[in-house]
Amino acid sequence: MQFHSFTFFAFLAVVLGLHYALPRAARRHLLLVASYVFYGAWDWRFLLLIALSTAIDFVAALRIEAAREPATRRRWLVLSLLLNLGVLGFFKYTNFFLASFCALTGADPTQWLLPIVLPVGISFFTFQSMSYTIDVYRRQIAARRSLVDFALFVAFFPQLVAGPIVKAIEFFPGYDRWRAPGDADLQRAAMLVLVGLVQKSVLADNLAPVVDGYFGDQWQPGWLAAATATTAFGLQIYFDFAGYSNIAIGVALLFGYRFPVNFRTPYLAGSVAEFWNRWHISLSTWLRDYLYIPLGGNRGGVSRTQRNLMLTMLLGGLWHGASWNFVLWGGLHGLYLAAHRAHRFWLHPRLGPRVVASLPYRAAAWLLTLAAVGFAWVFFRCVRLDDGLRTAGELLLPARLGESVLSTPWLLVIAGTLAIAWLADRWQLFARIDGAHWGWRGAVFAALWLVLTVFAATDSQVAFLYFQF
Amino acid sequence: MRARVAPMTPPRTTVRALLCGMLLFAAVDLGLFRSGLYAWLAKPNSSLGWFTRHTRFEPLARPPVEQPSVLLLGDSTMGEAGDERALRSRLGGRGTFTNAAVPGSTPRVWPYLFAQMPAPPGGWRYVVVGLRDFDDDGAGPMGERRHDLSFLGPALGLADACVIAGEFRDAAARREVWLSALCKAHAWRRDLQDLLAAPYQRYLEVRRQFGWLRWGQPYAGRDGSMVGIGVEGDRVVGLRPDQHDALQQLTHLVWRRDVVDDSGHRRRWLGELVDRVTATGAQVVFVRMPSQLLPRAAARVPATAVLDELARRPGVHVLPFDAFAELERPECFFDALHVNRAARTRFTELLAEALRARFPADLGR
Numbered sequence: 001m002q003f004h005s006f007t008f009f010a011f012l013a014v015v016l017g018l019h020y021a022l023p024r025a026a027r028r029h030l031l032l033v034a035s036y037v038f039y040g041a042w043d044w045r046f047l048l049l050i051a052l053s054t055a056i057d058f059v060a061a062l063r064i065e066a067a068r069e070p071a072t073r074r075r076w077l078v079l080s081l082l083l084n085l086g087v088l089g090f091f092k093y094t095n096f097f098l099a100s101f102c103a104l105t106g107a108d109p110t111q112w113l114l115p116i117v118l119p120v121g122i123s124f125f126t127f128q129s130m131s132y133t134i135d136v137y138r139r140q141i142a143a144r145r146s147l148v149d150f151a152l153f154v155a156f157f158p159q160l161v162a163g164p165i166v167k168a169i170e171f172f173p174g175y176d177r178w179r180a181p182g183d184a185d186l187q188r189a190a191m192l193v194l195v196g197l198v199q200k201s202v203l204a205d206n207l208a209p210v211v212d213g214y215f216g217d218q219w220q221p222g223w224l225a226a227a228t229a230t231t232a233f234g235l236q237i238y239f240d241f242a243g244y245s246n247i248a249i250g251v252a253l254l255f256g257y258r259f260p261v262n263f264r265t266p267y268l269a270g271s272v273a274e275f276w277n278r279w280h281i282s283l284s285t286w287l288r289d290y291l292y293i294p295l296g297g298n299r300g301g302v303s304r305t306q307r308n309l310m311l312t313m314l315l316g317g318l319w320h321g322a323s324w325n326f327v328l329w330g331g332l333h334g335l336y337l338a339a340h341r342a343h344r345f346w347l348h349p350r351l352g353p354r355v356v357a358s359l360p361y362r363a364a365a366w367l368l369t370l371a372a373v374g375f376a377w378v379f380f381r382c383v384r385l386d387d388g389l390r391t392a393g394e395l396l397l398p399a400r401l402g403e404s405v406l407s408t409p410w411l412l413v414i415a416g417t418l419a420i421a422w423l424a425d426r427w428q429l430f431a432r433i434d435g436a437h438w439g440w441r442g443a444v445f446a447a448l449w450l451v452l453t454v455f456a457a458t459d460s461q462v463a464f465l466y467f468q469f
Numbered sequence: 470m471r472a473r474v475a476p477m478t479p480p481r482t483t484v485r486a487l488l489c490g491m492l493l494f495a496a497v498d499l500g501l502f503r504s505g506l507y508a509w510l511a512k513p514n515s516s517l518g519w520f521t522r523h524t525r526f527e528p529l530a531r532p533p534v535e536q537p538s539v540l541l542l543g544d545s546t547m548g549e550a551g552d553e554r555a556l557r558s559r560l561g562g563r564g565t566f567t568n569a570a571v572p573g574s575t576p577r578v579w580p581y582l583f584a585q586m587p588a589p590p591g592g593w594r595y596v597v598v599g600l601r602d603f604d605d606d607g608a609g610p611m612g613e614r615r616h617d618l619s620f621l622g623p624a625l626g627l628a629d630a631c632v633i634a635g636e637f638r639d640a641a642a643r644r645e646v647w648l649s650a651l652c653k654a655h656a657w658r659r660d661l662q663d664l665l666a667a668p669y670q671r672y673l674e675v676r677r678q679f680g681w682l683r684w685g686q687p688y689a690g691r692d693g694s695m696v697g698i699g700v701e702g703d704r705v706v707g708l709r710p711d712q713h714d715a716l717q718q719l720t721h722l723v724w725r726r727d728v729v730d731d732s733g734h735r736r737r738w739l740g741e742l743v744d745r746v747t748a749t750g751a752q753v754v755f756v757r758m759p760s761q762l763l764p765r766a767a768a769r770v771p772a773t774a775v776l777d778e779l780a781r782r783p784g785v786h787v788l789p790f791d792a793f794a795e796l797e798r799p800e801c802f803f804d805a806l807h808v809n810r811a812a813r814t815r816f817t818e819l820l821a822e823a824l825r826a827r828f829p830a831d832l833g834r
Contacts, residue, residue: 006644186483409666438482442489449494453648454658 001041003247004201011038016254020180028148031156031255038157039121046119049087054151056083057129061136061143061150073137080133088126091118096322121161123319127286129154132168134290141169149175158252162244164262164282167289174258181256187434187441192250194448195430197456199243203417205457207236207410214405215381219390222402226394229405230374233381235414238266241280265425267373267418270365271344272336275373287316305341310334325379325388332376502623502653512675513660516573520620523569524585537564537831538589539824540751542579542742543599545572546758548688549807550816551599559821563832565589568688570599576738577617577633580745581624593751594831595824598742599758601806603790604771605732608721612636612734615645622649622656636734690810693803700763715805722805724766735775747784754786754824755779759796759808759816788823795819 001008015034019027040047060080067073095113102109132153135141144150153171181189214220214229245262252259266279276284292312298305310331317330348356355361375395382388394402406414423429433444501507508521541551548570556566569586571578579598615637625633630650634643649656664671698707698719705719720726739755746753755776773790780787793816801812808816825832 181480183480183483186480187486190483190487407666438486439489441482441486443493445487445490446493446497449490450497450654453652453654454661 001038004197019255028152032148032152035155035157039160042120049119050155053129054154056080057133058147058150061133064137065143077133077137084126084130088122091116091122093322124163124165125154127165135168141172158248164245164259165286166259170260178256181253185253189250189253192246196243196246198448198452199239201456202451204236204240207232210405211236222400223394223398224404225402226391230377232406234374234377265421268421268425269369270362271340271369272372273340275369287312306338309337325382325385329376329379336372498652498654502657507657511664512678515660516571517619517660519571521623528587537594539564539566539595540593541568541597543570544574546601546806547599548572550813552813552817555817556821559818560832574620575611575617576735578620580741581621583745585624592749595752595754596746597754599756601758601760603757603773603776605735605775606728606772607731610729611731615642618645623653625650690813691803692810695762695799695802698799718805719763723763732775739779743779743785752784756788757790759793761797762799762802786827792823793819
């Protein structure tokens, strides 16, 4: 049940209607049932997996809270983490490690690989559930007494299959002080859902054939082809995932649940560190809070900080997919972050604040960040590492200029979206629209509907890219 | 314990904004797309543009006449073969002829085309329908042909959508039908995308034809010939390099492999066309267009049950299967499907003779 399908909107209408028709006490039960129906529509067998993960963490959190001995608390935490990571590891990484073992030893992969189906959204709900036990262990939140409350936190359908990864510490305070969405909330929700649909169906899905062609059987030599195809993928994945996140946040808001923003115009970032403060914010903060800081963060000197950054990004890369491509992608970002950190500490004081704040410096930093992030996308998108290296070779050491894979209208659309992103970032465009007279807001709605009607790629429904993670 | 719940703010302005958005959207859809203004302004030279031109604009430019009016329906094979002016001339000025052939259209499109076309003052007297073949076996299940929606989009109402959507197994096609019925901006979206992809070229085209009710490239006959092609063993030979696109079509013509029984679809939509035409008092004439430029590999009796059934209905005429057989030679075609200029003239002569013989009171000397 894809977010941009009619089935989903019919499902949403029914659940919303029932939600506000039922007494408040029954709404949690309704949302839990609806969430399980939503997930079961993908593959009902994996409902057991969610239920198992929920039960383990529910019990573990209660035990952690009840235990007086630190060692007992730690044992329950370790048990919860091992079980969660064990399930994730089995489904997501077993074949990756077996295939790597076969490649190293020359063993026949067909004899070793297991017929494992990856449950949709497993990386998201596992991380979400883990955040709960860790927060309880850290005494940042109290363990939940109600299994329904906790099960809903793990399985709430707007963010179940592709995030945002809402941490327990962010979810439960709003849950406990639930209030019905007001006028401003509904305006924001409607805008988020519409903008998300435009991002997904109009921009991402129309870029998909260009990207699939280049990274599939229509690869062509030349720097321009590689650069435009990589740009196209960078935009496709952004619009795809940001579109999904906006719909998820908007739908949750319709039910009165306020989720944190997941993307803040990441391609306007002036450094890779800033990029990660703007891209998939829920994952980057999760990795920061539950991996980077426990590893030592930036405490312990330069080399330990660099090591922690690299480890966090390598594991972040592996979280995205069980393939060496993703490890390489994460590793590249680790290198970028380490280089940025070194640059900030060594070069900035020598250049002086005036130079660093100057427009040419900031423009150069922005372009360099775009180029670095774009280059790394090559390894994220390619199917085989060889293909990624071939395209990377075209970007770094081109033999010829080649031809753009994006047509002139597409380049204009990209320029237009960058301008809108800039306006949204600097001029608070969406906040201004939300605060405008209802007539103007109506005109914006009409314009978005028209764009969606005319330009949505309706011939085939392209699944959200992040569902595979 | 749960905290006290804050009172809900009534979502008045959001509801107003959403309603305002819907009204504005409906106004644009109605004023620009449903009204035909977009087609008149943008002059789309697409199949959909032709469909709209035939149904909305050409009738406005048609001079009132007291003679029997004859409508030619079909796909591009009828478009390339049927010469309106030559027909009138061959029949000594008896009758006016309108060639409303739409390239790529199929029997499912024609009832809607007929229904949407305003009839001339005395109504249509005869509707000549050009079929590529009388055979009920086709290259694929026509009911699943999504391209038909490109024509039907602007014509579909909600009642039609129920019927058409039911013919598709593919959910995306069914969705397409409903969206096109509800919202004409959706039906015109491909043309709008085409316009925005090359706006300057379209601007030049529109400027040239601004204000006209008839645009595009009316069929005027084309030169060229497929002479030299033939069959050797199990392959078509003699194609020039610029003719290789025709190979698949020719292969199907000769060997007709993997044909499927499409009689249900033909019965449904040719029957619908006959119903709609005869309800107006007009008569239907089915003709088999010259198509078999290479002989079939194996002699086979075509399944013509649908045409046989239709021929028994009052007001329906079926010209003989081989009425235009003399044109079924490579030298009469400029590609695998369409007759060339010389054959167009001959087809028109033969059609005029056949109509005169069949309807001497109206079209005879």
